[in-house]
Amino acid sequence: MVLGDDTLEEAPSANALAAKAAETNDAPSTYNVEMMESIVQRLRPEDRHQIRDMISDRGRMSGALGIACILFWWVAVHMGGESLDDSDLPASMIGDFNYYSLTLVVPAIALVATILLTMGREKGQSLTSNAGGVLAVLALFLVLEPLGRMILLGDLDTQVALTASGRLAIIATLIHLATKMMVDSILLEWVRGSMMSMGIDVLPERQDSVIEGHADEAPPLV
Secondary structure, eight states, rough: HHHHHHHHHEEEHHHHHEEEEEHHHSSHHHHHHHHHHHHHHHHHHOOOHHHHHHHHHHHHHHHHHHHHHHHHHIIIITTTTTTTTTTOOOOOTTTOOOOHHHHHHHHHHHHHHHHHHHHHHHHOEEEEEEEEHHHHHHHHHHHHHHIIIIIIIOOOOOHHHEEEEEHHHHHHHHHHHHHHHHHHHHHHHHHHHHHHHOOOOSSSOOOOHHHHHHHOOOOOOO
């Protein structure tokens, strides 16, 4: 009888421990929840429906900015480079790139820098943010290099330097904005999918119901 009682007493405790372990394994990690809250706090969606709209809007804007960058590069650099005497521009001090190569290198650096800076901020990783900052400064240097050569070395005409730096600045800016929109869209899609699969809600509570409740209250009768 004693052994039977002990067995009956141990069985519920073992089942409880197993259920607790399963619940712990299925629970979302604190790291993921904190990252989701950071994304929501920065982008400020009001509800799940607005998250879906924001995903669509940012994806559409990213595509529009990306194709605008490609078209601008095609017209202003690939097709119009000869008329703007791009072949006469001196090679870059870093990497010894000619101007045509710079119009491909600068947007690539801007793309990687934007991804690293965004992910470093959301994940709270200092090394990722540090690498993104280094690439951002490098891209800025390459964009402003023609102007710097005009001012410091005097080996470039003012109009040529302005045209060269201006085109690089436009291409880098379009790529930066397109990449930022795309990364935000992907992060919002991850937040939406995680909330649906994990059964949690990291959206801030809306105050509309509270305000309406106070507004609907009738004044006391005298």
